[in-house]
Amino acid sequence: xxxxxxxxxxxxxxxxxxxxxxxxxxxxxxxxxxxxxxxxxxxxxxxxxxxxxxxxxxxxxxxxxxxxxxxxxxxxxxxxxxxxxxxxxxxxxxxxxxxxxxxxxxxxxxxxxxxxxxxxxxx
Amino acid sequence: xxxxxxxxxxxxxxxxxxxxxxxxxxxxxxxxxxxxxxxxxxxxxxxxxxxxxxxxxxxxxxxxxxxxxxxxxxxxxxxxxxxxxxxxxxxxxxxxxxxxxxxxxxxxxxxxxxxxxxxxxxx
Numbered sequence: 344x345x346x347x348x349x350x351x352x353x354x355x356x357x358x359x360x361x362x363x364x365x366x367x368x369x370x371x372x373x374x375x376x377x378x379x380x381x382x383x384x385x386x387x388x389x390x391x392x393x394x395x396x397x398x399x400x401x402x403x404x405x406x407x408x409x410x411x412x413x414x415x416x417x418x419x420x421x422x423x424x425x426x427x428x429x430x431x432x433x434x435x436x437x438x439x440x441x442x443x444x445x446x447x448x449x450x451x452x453x454x455x456x457x458x459x460x461x462x463x464x465x466x
Numbered sequence: 467x468x469x470x471x472x473x474x475x476x477x478x479x480x481x482x483x484x485x486x487x488x489x490x491x492x493x494x495x496x497x498x499x500x501x502x503x504x505x506x507x508x509x510x511x512x513x514x515x516x517x518x519x520x521x522x523x524x525x526x527x528x529x530x531x532x533x534x535x536x537x538x539x540x541x542x543x544x545x546x547x548x549x550x551x552x553x554x555x556x557x558x559x560x561x562x563x564x565x566x567x568x569x570x571x572x573x574x575x576x577x578x579x580x581x582x583x584x585x586x587x588x589x
Contacts (some may be wrong), residue, residue: 352479356472361550368554418557425551427484431491432548434541 347401348427351420354400359385360393364416367403371413470524471550474543477523482508483516487539490526494536 345353354360363377378390394414397403402421403414468476477483486500501513517537520526525544526537 346481348484349479349481352475356475356479358469358472361471364554368557416554416557418554418560421551421554422558425548425555428544428548428551431487431539431541431544434491434539435545437541 347420348424350400351402351424354396354402355424357393357396359390360397363393363397364402367414367416371406371415373413377414470543471547473523474525474547477519477525478547480516480519482513483520486516486520487525490537490539494529494538496536500537 355364359381362380366372366377366380374391374394377394378387381390394403398405398414400420401417404417406413406415478487482504485503489495489500489503497514497517500517501510504513517526521528521537523543524540527540529536529538
């Protein structure tokens, strides 16, 4: 059996499943509502298979609201995956800092050159 | 060809690859250094295959530092994946808020009961 984090990332590694989660972020939806945007490109069993992957990873769960079987988001695995990613935040912040320094140095360089050419004109 | 986000999540969906990224978060490492913790459980070609998955997803890149071929983390795909996850933050924050409210209501209930039993004793 795969660890929870691997299951979460694996379930998210598909644009259809991410689109389904995105739809569920607006509120609960039943299976046919979730399937609707994909019916031109895939069969209902294929849609159900995607939902099963999300469910097995614990990212969604089925609720029984009256006669409709709805799905809703479970946030906990997403939180754990985000917490895992957060440990690498320093790397992208560092690289943006470096980019920022580089852009500042270019601007400073341009200004210095501008001042120099300004001086030459007044000569 | 898979979209970048799917490639990122797919590359992260493996504990060995996550461990390799974790090692690289301490600094650049060459292939044999990265392979060392896994040599009991897997072959060098298997290790190289994992590194190739990380490289193809853009999560690591090879640097040529003197005679050593080192690997280093590329933060950009991790940032994009974290940004994608962040849109779901409200869901886990909401569920923690609900848990918080529930725990507060339990505490309040206990206090009220405590006060009531206190009153009965003084009667």
